Amino acid sequence: MSDFRENAHFLADWIARYLDDPSRYPVLARVRPGEIRDALPRDAPERGEPFERIFADFERVLLPGVTHWNHPGFFAYFAITASEPGILAEFLSAALNQQAMLWRTSPVATELEEVSLGWLRRLIGLPDAFEGVIYDTASISTLHALAAAREIGVPDVRRAGLAGRADLAGVRVYCSEHAHSSVDKAVILLGLGQQALTRIPADAEFRMQAALLAEAIRADRAAGVIPLAVVATVGSTSSTSVDPVDAIARICEHERVWLHVDAAYAGVAAMVPGCEWILKGADRADSLVVNPHKWLFTPFDLSVLYCRRMDAVRQAFALTPEYLKTSEGEAGVRNLMDTGIQLGRRFRALKLWMILRHFGAEGLRGALAEHMRLARLFASWVDASDQFELAAPVPFSVVCFCLKGHRTDEDHSRLLDAVNASGDVFLSHTRLDGRYVLRLAIGNLRTAELHVRRAWDLLTESAALLR
Amino acid sequence: MSDFRENAHFLADWIARYLDDPSRYPVLARVRPGEIRDALPRDAPERGEPFERIFADFERVLLPGVTHWNHPGFFAYFAITASEPGILAEFLSAALNQQAMLWRTSPVATELEEVSLGWLRRLIGLPDAFEGVIYDTASISTLHALAAAREIGVPDVRRAGLAGRADLAGVRVYCSEHAHSSVDKAVILLGLGQQALTRIPADAEFRMQAALLAEAIRADRAAGVIPLAVVATVGSTSSTSVDPVDAIARICEHERVWLHVDAAYAGVAAMVPGCEWILKGADRADSLVVNPHKWLFTPFDLSVLYCRRMDAVRQAFALTPEYLKTSEGEAGVRNLMDTGIQLGRRFRALKLWMILRHFGAEGLRGALAEHMRLARLFASWVDASDQFELAAPVPFSVVCFCLKGHRTDEDHSRLLDAVNASGDVFLSHTRLDGRYVLRLAIGNLRTAELHVRRAWDLLTESAALLR
Numbered sequence: 001m002s003d004f005r006e007n008a009h010f011l012a013d014w015i016a017r018y019l020d021d022p023s024r025y026p027v028l029a030r031v032r033p034g035e036i037r038d039a040l041p042r043d044a045p046e047r048g049e050p051f052e053r054i055f056a057d058f059e060r061v062l063l064p065g066v067t068h069w070n071h072p073g074f075f076a077y078f079a080i081t082a083s084e085p086g087i088l089a090e091f092l093s094a095a096l097n098q099q100a101m102l103w104r105t106s107p108v109a110t111e112l113e114e115v116s117l118g119w120l121r122r123l124i125g126l127p128d129a130f131e132g133v134i135y136d137t138a139s140i141s142t143l144h145a146l147a148a149a150r151e152i153g154v155p156d157v158r159r160a161g162l163a164g165r166a167d168l169a170g171v172r173v174y175c176s177e178h179a180h181s182s183v184d185k186a187v188i189l190l191g192l193g194q195q196a197l198t199r200i201p202a203d204a205e206f207r208m209q210a211a212l213l214a215e216a217i218r219a220d221r222a223a224g225v226i227p228l229a230v231v232a233t234v235g236s237t238s239s240t241s242v243d244p245v246d247a248i249a250r251i252c253e254h255e256r257v258w259l260h261v262d263a264a265y266a267g268v269a270a271m272v273p274g275c276e277w278i279l280k281g282a283d284r285a286d287s288l289v290v291n292p293h294k295w296l297f298t299p300f301d302l303s304v305l306y307c308r309r310m311d312a313v314r315q316a317f318a319l320t321p322e323y324l325k326t327s328e329g330e331a332g333v334r335n336l337m338d339t340g341i342q343l344g345r346r347f348r349a350l351k352l353w354m355i356l357r358h359f360g361a362e363g364l365r366g367a368l369a370e371h372m373r374l375a376r377l378f379a380s381w382v383d384a385s386d387q388f389e390l391a392a393p394v395p396f397s398v399v400c401f402c403l404k405g406h407r408t409d410e411d412h413s414r415l416l417d418a419v420n421a422s423g424d425v426f427l428s429h430t431r432l433d434g435r436y437v438l439r440l441a442i443g444n445l446r447t448a449e450l451h452v453r454r455a456w457d458l459l460t461e462s463a464a465l466l467r
Numbered sequence: 468m469s470d471f472r473e474n475a476h477f478l479a480d481w482i483a484r485y486l487d488d489p490s491r492y493p494v495l496a497r498v499r500p501g502e503i504r505d506a507l508p509r510d511a512p513e514r515g516e517p518f519e520r521i522f523a524d525f526e527r528v529l530l531p532g533v534t535h536w537n538h539p540g541f542f543a544y545f546a547i548t549a550s551e552p553g554i555l556a557e558f559l560s561a562a563l564n565q566q567a568m569l570w571r572t573s574p575v576a577t578e579l580e581e582v583s584l585g586w587l588r589r590l591i592g593l594p595d596a597f598e599g600v601i602y603d604t605a606s607i608s609t610l611h612a613l614a615a616a617r618e619i620g621v622p623d624v625r626r627a628g629l630a631g632r633a634d635l636a637g638v639r640v641y642c643s644e645h646a647h648s649s650v651d652k653a654v655i656l657l658g659l660g661q662q663a664l665t666r667i668p669a670d671a672e673f674r675m676q677a678a679l680l681a682e683a684i685r686a687d688r689a690a691g692v693i694p695l696a697v698v699a700t701v702g703s704t705s706s707t708s709v710d711p712v713d714a715i716a717r718i719c720e721h722e723r724v725w726l727h728v729d730a731a732y733a734g735v736a737a738m739v740p741g742c743e744w745i746l747k748g749a750d751r752a753d754s755l756v757v758n759p760h761k762w763l764f765t766p767f768d769l770s771v772l773y774c775r776r777m778d779a780v781r782q783a784f785a786l787t788p789e790y791l792k793t794s795e796g797e798a799g800v801r802n803l804m805d806t807g808i809q810l811g812r813r814f815r816a817l818k819l820w821m822i823l824r825h826f827g828a829e830g831l832r833g834a835l836a837e838h839m840r841l842a843r844l845f846a847s848w849v850d851a852s853d854q855f856e857l858a859a860p861v862p863f864s865v866v867c868f869c870l871k872g873h874r875t876d877e878d879h880s881r882l883l884d885a886v887n888a889s890g891d892v893f894l895s896h897t898r899l900d901g902r903y904v905l906r907l908a909i910g911n912l913r914t915a916e917l918h919v920r921r922a923w924d925l926l927t928e929s930a931a932l933l934r
Binding site: 004005007008009011012013015016018019028029031033034035036037040042043044045046047048049051053054058062063065066067069070076077080081082084085086087088090091092093094095096097098099103104105106107108111112114115118119120122123136137138139140143147150154157158159160161162163164165168169170171180181182184185186187188189190191192193194195196237238293299300301316317319320321322323324332333341342343344346350354356357358359360361362363428429430431439 | 471472474475476478479480482483485486495496498500501502503504507509510511512513514515516518520521525529530532533534536537543544547548549551552553554555557558559560561562563564565566570571572573574575578579581582585586587589590603604605606607610614617621624625626627628629630631632635636637638647648649651652653654655656657658659660661662663704705760766767768783784786787788789790791799800808809810811813817821823824825826827828829830895896897898906
């Protein structure tokens, strides 16, 4: 590709134009299932093709299949941002093609990970005793936390496994009924089985009831079952509720059970003055996951696991075949392959470092605070409305709400489809206390008051037509 | 970042210059452990900083810590390439920030994955019955294959797990003594325990002895142990040996045991005329992993799992919480979150698609054949030398060799350090039959005969000085 320079400049312009205003496109892709697949040939070309032809197909065939997570009207799930320094860092990272399995295969990725995770750790107020490691997703971070808990809680599990052991009547992991599905997937993968996961009932504000957790652990222990770990959630996926981490940490300390805090979405909010309370007690947790790719403007993917007992993760996974042995071992060097299931690691720390420097602590706090202000504003409209009502408290940047007056799921679902068909906004839903609930999630840097207002207008207009 | 456009153009120029000649830099980073970390501040800046200042620190502090995987003299581990269409695709992918958990959250990533994996599948000659899915690394691909084997082989494992079950005396996974450490990590993570992994002895050319595999399975079954899976390797990490997949497949069919083929490095070579034999029998495997980020010029990371029984992967992992339910379910849409532990997926298919189109089948075959020619050439020099001798056959692009005349590990290790200190080449080592062995791995698109010649000159000069 002798004309890499030319093509890179072309792409730089295209991306700059795209980022100037992603709202030129409908937020939710309008292609039919199979439409993109069917528009492309069944086989790779025999001869190489010029960039112009490839890019023309990108624009013609692929672009209509993009759901625009960059769109200021993206309010579904957790809204995210590929910030510009993050995009540039990914461009550079792809070119450098670092593979950070060993310190020597990428000293820069290894050490910048340590530095940038130290910066983030102090911003959210976690003690230095927490060592950080970058994974791709929160699912993988939580999996490693629970693998470490299993390593500590089940004697000789690395060698002997779980099957055919007379000494193991059963093992148990606890989380709130509102915890993320990644906890289920982790216990399944770890061979504990889904029945090993006890979901503790929540209170009226969707927070785990610590007293019920204590009871469950006591009862299991009395029955000869080993309590391995508790997962507390700071910012649950449905309602962004915050489990009482402090009370849960006390129980875990008393019971000597691993405490993992899932702060994937909301953990970063701890850097905002007035929000420090959300991580109260987390300093006594064993591990905590926070995802800069969720609400810290980092292009997907970058999840961080902070762990006070990274030795347990290493004990579970470190394994160095001959062909990866090096002479730096003696100098106390970190080899990232020792902290996980994946051998290879790409250079993700670069984007976090560039983002932290570009925005500065001040800029990040300001952006998070503004998202929370917009959410409170929207919630105030809901509160004052005769069509809608709030379905949950709004501690962060997500508003859960529903139609007033015992309307059916079908009504809500039709309403959601109607506003999403506009192309201007994309909201998603969940279920709370059995009710179908709409969610408006704010997290994109381009989202301003006018976009939230547009969502509100669409909702009220469409709701009026429902009657 | 109002000047994104300007910064992107600056970076395009910088990267173009860098890619023009990465050999201006020493291939192996020359920083001391801790040097980068200590050169950076302990805290994130309070105020945001301009791109110029951030990039100046990148060049001054970070760049010296880069080990240049792009360097034409990178011959360690498996040499790789961030090809230019791949880098451009990653730039575009970062900007689009797709998150392909559900079809609707990124129809383009979901369907382009299907299309580009179909292209690759037909290039390497696997039947259409193999469905493909993209993960980050081969470790994760193999983990999913073995999780699916566990799902099939252990009744009710998803719900009941492995612990405290009277019906499970033991379970077993088999691989060659030369299989990759990712197999160990997978059995540990899955709760089978490292003792559940039986490593079958290899023959004189480092290939699994199928007869010994058959014996081991029969003996285990007689002892009440459940044989879950066999991992055959096509291109083992140390010597790139090829297990007899055809014979192993026959055994697995007869014993009804899951066969997973680890072709992470060498699988792509099956597209080269004359190399089709390497996947003989793989059409009867249950799953196969191949890594375009290894020897198909794709920036790290992109690993592909092809599976004839993707239903088993879905059975093990599919789990849809309310907030991710959509109405497209009925149309037979693929939701990528159902095929794995990770909920989120970034848009990796874009780079594979752009690479396949840029090079075309012809270009890819030619590049792979040239790497194999260079390896054979180097091997012929070794063969004709009175200083060195080959330590293994050379079926692909890796040459294993050592000093003649029973030289010590220490001699080999000093030789390796001497050539690596040149800055012109980076080789690694392994151990075969107890011997310390040097490895020269060719896989970078910039590597030409002159670079291989330079490695040879450095080796022979340094070896002469050893005496």
